Amino acid sequence: MKNLQLILTKPCLQQWSDIEQPDGKHHCGKCEKNIVDLTTKSDTELLDFFKHKSDNVCGRLLASQMNRDLLLLPPAKIGWQWLMPLALAALAISPAEAQKTKPAVTQTEGQHKDANETKPSWASLPTLPITIKGTVVDQTNGKALASVKVRRMGEEDALAITDSLGRFELNLVDGDTLSKFIINLPGYSPIETYLNDNMVIKLIAEKRIMLGGISTISLNRSPLYLIRAGNKSCTIAASKLGELSPDWIESIEVLKDAKDTAVYGAKGANGVILIEIKKAYRKNIRFSK
Incomplete structure (x- = not known):
């Protein structure tokens, strides 16, 4: 048989785990073929597989199985040149010594049988x-x-x-x-x-929604707290309200109507609480730019 090399010309982009069927087989819907797992095959088994295949196949291979000549291991044989020395040696042994000597032919045949039954595995090859x-x-x-x-x-x-x-x-x-x-x-x-x-x-980039600049939309039901001092205003977290002295507050207005809250967008969907600061204390509020 001529030397055989396995060369990857059209790699499949399908994932092995994605094409597994309930029966354990792997079927590729793109090429409409069953995929054969050849990763555990030895060189001898690969040569035998491709020698007897009747049609083009899709297979899964290891990198060490490709781009090199597959090696065919010769079967273990007893050459005729060894039979003559064995026969002559048997004639030279006396009957008494023959009883003490184990039959060499039986042992050789057993080894020959084991060699034929043992199939080489890719795991026995050195790791590349x-x-x-x-x-x-x-x-x-x-x-x-x-x-x-x-x-x-x-x-x-x-x-x-x-x-x-x-x-x-x-x-x-x-x-x-x-x-x-x-x-x-x-x-x-x-x-x-x-x-x-x-x-x-x-x-694939994760999807993000940006509304009017960098904003964070809370999923809770809390209203939007807004501090206003003259023509300046800013939002304040509910946890920071305790830092406002009651003496600074001139009025508190609750906006619930859709018309009033629409100007604040999604952040004002749960209502807006407008806190007006007295003129004398406006300098105590630092508005971020």
Whole structure:
């Protein structure tokens, strides 16, 4: 059989966990094919699989299984050149010594049988280091994102952080590629994904609503407290009302009508309490610019 190499020409972007069916199989709706898990196959088993396949298949592979010649392990055989020395040696042994000697042929046949029954596994191969490179961008505008942390799921420490061009690089081993990684940047929704070399990860920005500048909309039912001193006014938190001396207050007005509260927008939806400060004490109020 000619040398065979597995080369990734059209990587699939589907996540392995997303295409798992209730029966345990993995079916890709994009290419309308069942995906075969080949990550546990040895070189000999991979050669046998592709030799007998009848149609194009989609498979899941380790990085160490690709871009190299697959090695075919030769079957264990007893050469005829060994039979003659064994036969001659048997003739040279006396009957008394033969009773003490264990039959070599039986032991050899047992070893030959075990060699045929034992199938090599990829786990018996030496662990190969691999380098995974990728880029993280904004899904909306494609802009490269810096300072994005890449960490393995279940761990706190970041294994890589993107540079100013959104690039990251990880030095892993084959087993690590079967783990999920978390891609996280404040202001963006984190992503859980498996890593492939040269992949582009797109983060989605968290949605925020801004009304008339930087504002915070409370979800409680408290009214809006507003302090007014002449032509100046500002809001005050309910927890700060105790700092106002009753002697400073000239009047308190409660606005409930929709027409009156509409001018204050969503912040005044639960009503507005307008506190007028006496002219003599207006200098005690510091209004923020």
